[in-house]
Amino acid sequence: MKKFRAIFLLNSILLGFLTGVTAGAYLILVNFLIDLIWKKIPVVFHISTILYPLIICSIGGLIIGFLQRKNGNYPKTMAQVLGEYKTTGKIKYTNEVRKNFFHAIPVLAFGGSIGPEASLSGILGGMINWVGDRMKMSLERREELVDMGIGAILSTVFYAPFAGIGRAFDKPTRDFIVKGRKIFVYTVTTISGVIGFFLVNKLFPHESSFGIHFRDNINWTWQGFALIPLAIIVGAMFGKLFNFLGQLSNRITENNRKTVLWAIIGGLIIGIAGVISPYFLFSGEIQLLSFSKEAVSQSAWFLIFIGLGKAFITNFCFSLGWRGGMIFPAIFSSAAIGFALSAILPFTPAILVSATIAASLTYIMRQPGVVAGLLLLLLPIEIFPIIIVVCYLTNYLLKSLSKH
Structure with a gap:
């Protein structure tokens, strides 16, 4: 043995x-x-x-x-x-x-x-x-x-x-x-x-800049901590929407046999979206750092548009044949929603954005330990205790709600 x-x-x-x-x-x-x-x-x-x-x-x-x-x-x-x-x-x-x-x-x-x-x-x-x-x-x-x-x-x-x-x-x-x-x-x-x-x-070195940027010094406020429950709700709701878009797109395309036509339509959707904003292209790995730097000066409406648009394109084009992993786009779109929340309520953005991403990914993946591990080096290390609490609290709440 x-x-x-x-x-x-x-x-x-x-x-x-x-x-x-x-x-x-x-x-x-x-x-x-x-x-x-x-x-x-x-x-x-x-x-x-x-x-x-x-x-x-x-x-x-x-x-x-x-x-x-x-x-x-x-x-x-x-x-x-x-x-x-x-x-x-x-x-x-x-x-x-x-x-x-x-x-x-x-x-x-x-x-x-x-x-x-x-x-x-x-x-x-x-x-x-x-x-x-x-x-x-x-x-x-x-x-x-x-x-x-x-x-x-x-x-x-x-x-x-x-x-x-x-x-x-x-x-x-x-x-x-x-x-x-x-x-x-x-x-x-x-x-x-x-x-x-x-x-x-x-x-074979290549460029890699996966991460989320906040200001060098986190401005801790009591309002930021008080708004964590709201960030969890917003994140979980977005995670639910992300999964719903996947289910909806699967229902729409489940009986199709015109795979070439559907894949071309998916390409047209991605191409048109890419003309509107380069953030709709690719998984979001490389763009996330530059996007987070730009997000602090953008309006909440723009950030919501990017977050919802990324979620829609990822899920619908997946069903149209552009298949692959969902985690990178889920992180990117959840980050956009988190920054939108911090634009509306500008209290310690690092807390609100991190809690929103953690709750959203936990809803999507249902693996709090994996989500916490994914976000450990993506977000400021000072926020990690909050991330752990949010991941496991969100998972607990989801399990409790599913029993009723």
């Missing part, structure tokens, strides 16, 4: 490292293609029209549409990857890895308002299933490895080392020995993933 546990721990370490290396290489490729399509091509061909996003996103929609018609709905989401393991016991990795990879690349490169974590989890799930077949792993062990791998993806892609560990805290068990073992293994897996990720980035 001890030998088996040691082998499983070693596999977890290797899995984490491989996940970090894969995520790092994948993001380098995506960033290269984004730079090529959106920066280098316009310069080389002297393209200066403001309609460039509309042109590029329409081309992307055509490519995505043909891929969707040929292969179906890819890439798979994190929930789908884990759900498939639970229901079927395996993933057909022979074609799954290839489909997840090639479907996600054009969506990310052509400006889709989604993140890379979904496609990475699909690629990772296929790889683990391939290894599991050769090592004759049980379904439970494979599922645990996939879950740890997803934690490592969250930690590396979002530059949030504690996000992967947060998944262990969210596991529903009251056995402290089992939870302690999970936390230890998840921690080791996450650390090895972060090491692999940063080694790749050290060899």
Whole structure:
């Protein structure tokens, strides 16, 4: 038994490292293609029209549409990857890895308002299933490895080392020995993933500026603390709206078979939105820092427009074939709503924005530990105690309301 546990721990370490290396290489490729399509091509061909996003996103929609018609709905989401393991016991990795990879690349490169974590989890799930077949792993062990791998993806892609560990805290068990073992293994897996990720980035450095900017010194006020309950309500309501938009868009498009046409329509929506504001393009990772600097001087109406628009585009275009991860856009749009609240009630913006994001993401993801881990390095460290309280309080309130 001890030998088996040691082998499983070693596999977890290797899995984490491989996940970090894969995520790092994948993001380098995506960033290269984004730079090529959106920066280098316009310069080389002297393209200066403001309609460039509309042109590029329409081309992307055509490519995505043909891929969707040929292969179906890819890439798979994190929930789908884990759900498939639970229901079927395996993933057909022979074609799954290839489909997840090639479907996600054009969506990310052509400006889709989604993140890379979904496609990475699909690629990772296929790889683990391939290894599991050769090592004759049980379904439970494979599922645990996939879950740890997803934690490592969250930690590396979002530059949030504690996000992967947060998944262990969210596991529903009251056995402290089992939870302690999970936390230890998840921690080791996450650390090895972060090491692999940063080694790749050290060899092939690329720009990364994921974060939210506030004024250098936080002006603490009693009103800011008193308004935390309001920020939780606003954040939870926005999280509910974000999920509702996803459900609504799925209902509208669930019976469609014109995948090429729908994907082109999705490209047109993203392109038109990109002409209106560049903040509607891409996942929001790179734009978040510059947006937060600009947000402090913007009106509440503008910020609400950006937040609602980002949520709408992300969810509807996902249903139209522009599939991918929702976490980056959810963070960006929630931040816009948080800044809108602080524009209306200018009392310690760092508290109001952070509490709004934490409550919104907790509603969307239902994983308070993961959300807290994601936001630890994204927001000022002084706010982190508030973030933890907001995440777990929101989750408690949601569970309590669901029972009535």
